[in-house]
Every structure is written in structure tokens, then in C-alpha cells.
Amino acid sequence: MPCCAFAAFIVSQIVLGFTAIRRSVLGAGDDLNDVSSNPATEWRLIGGAPALPRRRRVGLPTLALAASIEILLAAGAVYGYRLHAHHHHVASLRNQTVCIRAR
């Protein structure tokens, strides 16, 4: 289970990173119909209202949800890692004990 949490955490980071890169590289959308207002081409030096770049607004609830999921995943990963490390530690001690007894 902790390994699953760890894997999910890594996958989520990659998915989030990839989405961010995709958005920054490919833009938020590529629908041909969504071009009635192109800030770059609409802009005119004189006589036209300067077209300001439209920013996609992310709502507070969405941000809170994303943050909660991130925190949960991170906590799960840390817990999983500690459990894993503890398990290795105990196993290693057990081996040492076995070795000492064998002598």
C-alpha cells in the first residue's frame, strides 16, 4: 500500500508537470472556433483597444482541492518511505543478530 501511494505520488507529479508543460507549449486549447479574439493579432497601435492577454483563472476551491490531494499524496509517500526504511532497518538488525548467533 505505501508503495502504491509512492507510485501514485510520482505519477501525479509527472502528470501535473506534463500538463503544465503541455499548456505552456501548446496553449490552453487549440479549437479553431476559439479564435474570434486573438490577443496577438487583434492588437493595434492606434485606434484599437489593446487586447490584453486573457489569463485562465483557477478558482479557489480547485486550488484547495489540488493542494489537499498533493499534501495527502506527499504524506502517503513520506509515510511509505519511512515504513520501507524501518522495514529495511529491522531486517538488517535481524540479519546481524543471526550472524552474531551463528558465531
Place this chain on the structure above:
Amino acid sequence: MAVITSDIAELYIRRAPSIGPVTSARHRRTAAIYGTMCILGLMPSILGMPPALRAAGLGLWIPGGGFLAVGGYAVLLFPLTLALFALAVFAWFGAGMVVAPVIVWLGSALLAGNMVGDQAWFLAPYLLAAAVAGIGLYAYQRQQTRKIAELAQLEARKRSISTALAEAIEVAAPVPTMAERELTPDDLASSRYALDRALQPLGQMNGYDKRDQFQTAALRYQINHLGYGLGMLQCMYTPSFHGYLSDAQRNLIELYLDRRIWGYWVWESAWGHLNLSNPDPAGKDNIMLTGWFGIQLCMYISNTGDRQYAEPGSLPFRLNGRRVFHHDAHTIAQSVAKNFLDSEFCLYPCEPNWVYPICNHYGMTSLAIYDRLFGTKYVPSTLDRWLKSLDTEFTDYSGSVIGLRSSLTGIRFPFPAADAGFAGFENCFAPDRAQRMWATARQDLRHIIKTGENGAKRLILPGRGFDFGNYKSGYAGAYAMIMDTAREFGDYEIADAAQRALDQDCGRADDGGVLRYSRGSNLANAMAMRARIHRRDDFRRTITEGPPEASLRGPILSAAKYPDVLVARAFSDGDDLDLVLYPGADPGPHNLGLERLRPGAKYALRNGAERSFTADNSGAASLSVDLRGRTPLHIVPVNCQ
């Protein structure tokens, strides 16, 4: 019937498909390195070394392969690492981040070695060997399929090249005379798109697409193409008008020096060249800056005779308060020439390690115009080796130039490239080859010319297209590029078909006196502007001939208010000034400033009626002229009548 230049076709027909010696050597080196990694990676397993070394060793076979040796849930990290490796390769391709794939590959191997427990999974080496062999076979199969298709295309081209050349030459319109050169109202509206962007206060970049600064949508390319459009316009239509047209070109040149434009090189230099101390934008590589910017700079110098950017250090690339890279037109050209000389491929990289033939075409074109302006011999001394390398190292089996190749590994990376895109540049320094290239491209384009709803021919490209200027779907850039090249070779049928496609599909908008395509990026719009005013050989003549000599010494229109006064034509025979003006806003009287008149001489202004004026002692004069629609003006010295 036009004459077929058989020697143009001959090269194509004789062409023996091969991979060039430098590419072959890179392939061998890459294979040797990979082979060594595989052997090293296998040794711990064969020699029964500790599990950590065995897992790390297997990680050298394939990124993330070591996680198979770890076993358990860690096996999931194998596909995850492959995905991460794909991202790293994308960063390598997109921003020259050479270190990214290395870090992911070696890092994952080390991590696997660290994670493995008391024993490595015994099946891991077998599974990995199967995976590597499978991937290798798949890649080989794909390469063979592509090779067979390209060879078939070459054979088809060999059969049709003579006819294609004859057709291309036959349909080509003649080079227009100077008397025919005048911008139409649509051309003027289109040029306003570029002027609006170029004339805003220095440092402002309204009306530009701001995506990333690494790849094709980078601001630098938008600036370059706006500059090329305005430069070609000035050279071919209004060489005797400086005023705001020259201001606009200077603004673009100086905007280019802004760190936001060229600062990408600081990063690429660091993670691509591992050079943290000297990110000189005109040093090693970076032909995407030097080659492109060199053309823009030299166009301005050529059109205006203004050599301020040839002064030492006149182009300061300021990194911060302490560090400035001082360049000028000479050092920019020298950078291109030196890199050509130093590179084993002759062609050299844009981003560290990635050689794009298209950017190298810009580079060679920049040397062509520089040679003309400053009397150097860079092109004659480099061209033979450059073309040979292009033909052997950067040409596929069908005879088309490839998109890009990794100079480190020799690997050809899939990147779109079209013969039409290269032909216009080659027309400046290898016109025979360019003609052949256009003839080939034209054959391919004929299949996409269809009859539109109104009965007129237009281009129809399949799918949704891709605009390299904003990474969205759309064909504005592709149509503009085809139109631009077709006009360069005088093929107005294809150019007009592309123009119709652009007008019908790309959201043409004529508002406020500016013509734009709302479904295109700023880059596509800049290209469309140049394509619209383009006529046969205009680009070649802008590069290799420049404006008429008389225009460089005769009177000029030096001041006119933008956009109140639009200049559709401005030529001089050395004594007179022949203008065609339009009111950009309201018709009525507008002030004009003239320079380079004969000091103290009397001139006549003819525009239906005739009136006279006298130049001052510096050869300047100011006039008020009534502009109503198309307004031709002819200014002549009185004693020359």
C-alpha cells in the same frame, strides 16, 4: 517553351542515396558507446557481483531498466522512467538540454542500485534483453519502411523532374519592373500589421505571441519576420522612403537586444554546452539567432545605407549590470562563418547539438547579403562544402532536405520540413538548385490545389494544421509560407490559390485599416504580410542586389506621420522623387519632410497641379500635401525639367 536547364535536373537524377560520412561516424560512435554501456551493464550479472551493482548495471541497458532488477512494486518505476526519459528527450530537443536524458538515464540506474534489496530479480536481465531487442527491431523496421518509401519517391521524382522543371520555368511570371512596383490598398493594410508592432515604444511587445523563448513561437522569430517583411517592402516598393519605415526596422533590431529575447541562450549554453561562464549569444552555435538576425540587420543596412550597426559594439547584448556582449553586423556574420568552418558537418547547431538545415539556410543567406555589403567572400569560400554536406548529411533518400539531425549522435529527429521552405533561401545563393527544389515542391503542391465554392482555385490542406507561431491548430503559417515561396519563383497560380485559402480559412479581418488573420499567430501574420507583397525574385533581389543605387543617393521622403500617411511607392532616379501616397486616416492636408535634395535648389511638386518649393541649405524641405485616396506625387528639380 522554356528552356530546361538539364544540369539542374542532372544532379537529381544521378543522386545516389547514402548517409554522409560524418553522420555515419556519429552513428558508429553512438553504437559503440551504447554497446560499451550494455557490456558494462551485463558484467555484474555475469560475474555474480552484489545486487546493487547488478541492478545499476541493468539500468545502463535502457532507462529505468534497473528497476526490473529491484522487483516488486518498483517494477512500476520502469515505464515511469521511460516516460520521464521521453520528457527529457523533449527538453533536449526543445531547449538543447543535453544533460536531461543523461541525468534521467544514469540517475535511474543509480537509484535502482540503491533501492535493490538482498537479491536482484533473476528474470530481469532476460526481460530487459527482450525489451531492448524488441525496441531495436521496431526502430529498424520503421527506418526500413521509411527508407523504402523515400527511395520510391526518389524514383518517381527522377522520372518527373525534367517535366516538373520545364513546367515551373514555363509558368513563372517575369520579374516586375520598377515602374510596376506599387503597394495596393490591401498591401498597405497588411503592412500596417507589421508597422503597428514595430512602431510601439521600444521594449513594449503588444501584439506578439508570448509562449516560450526556446522553440518556434519564440519572440525572436516574430521580430525577425516582421523585420524581413518591412525590409523587403522598403527595398522593392519604397526605397526612397525612410521615415517611420526605417524607424520601425531600427526598433525591431533594438528590441532584439532585449534580454527577454535572447536570454534563452544563457540557459541553453549552461545545460547544453555546460558553459556557465560565457553565454555569448553570437559565440558557439545559436545560428537561430545569428543567421536570422544577420539577415534582418543587413537588410536594414542595405536598404538605408545607414551603417550604424556596423560600428564596433553597436549591438550590445546586455546580460546584467556588469556583463555585456558587444556585437555588430561584422561579429554576427563572423560568428556564422566561423561556426561553418569549425563544424564537421559544416552546417551547425541552433540549440546545442541540434542542427536544423532551415536555420543554416538563414545563416548562408545572411552571409550572402553581408558579402554584398562589405565585400567579403564568405559565401564563395564556404558554399561548396556546405552544399555537399547538405546533400550527403542532411538529405533523405527521396532527395528532400531533412528537418534536423543531432550532431552528437547523428540521429535524425522527426521534424517537419518542406522543400518549399528551403527553396526561397537557396534562390539567394544557389538559384539553380533552388529552381529544382521549387519544381519538386510544386509537384507535391499540385495535389492540394482544389476548386473552391466560388469556382476559384485554392489550396486545401488536410487535417487541422499546426501553427508554429503559437502551437495551436491552423494553417495560416503554412499557407503564408507556400504563398511566399510561390511568389518568389513567379508561380502566381499557386500563390493566389494559397492567398484564397488564407483569406477563406484563417479569419481575415479588415478593421481599423489593418489587415490581419485572427486564426493565425503573429508569426504567421508577419509571414502573410511579406507573402502578400512578394513578387518574383523579390527576396533574392533584396539579398543579392538591394535597392536601386539611385535611391540610395537621391532625395528621400524622410518624415511622414504614421498612420496618417501611407506610402505605396517611393523611388528616385537620383534627382527626382516619385511617390504614391494614401491617407491612412482622414483625407486632407498632411505634412511631409524631404531630405537629400540639392541644397538651396528649387523643386517642383507635381500632383495634377504644380507648385514649387526650395530646399534649405542642408537639402531638406517640408511640404503640406492634400491626400485624397491614391495620391501620386512627382518631385523634380526645376532645372531638370
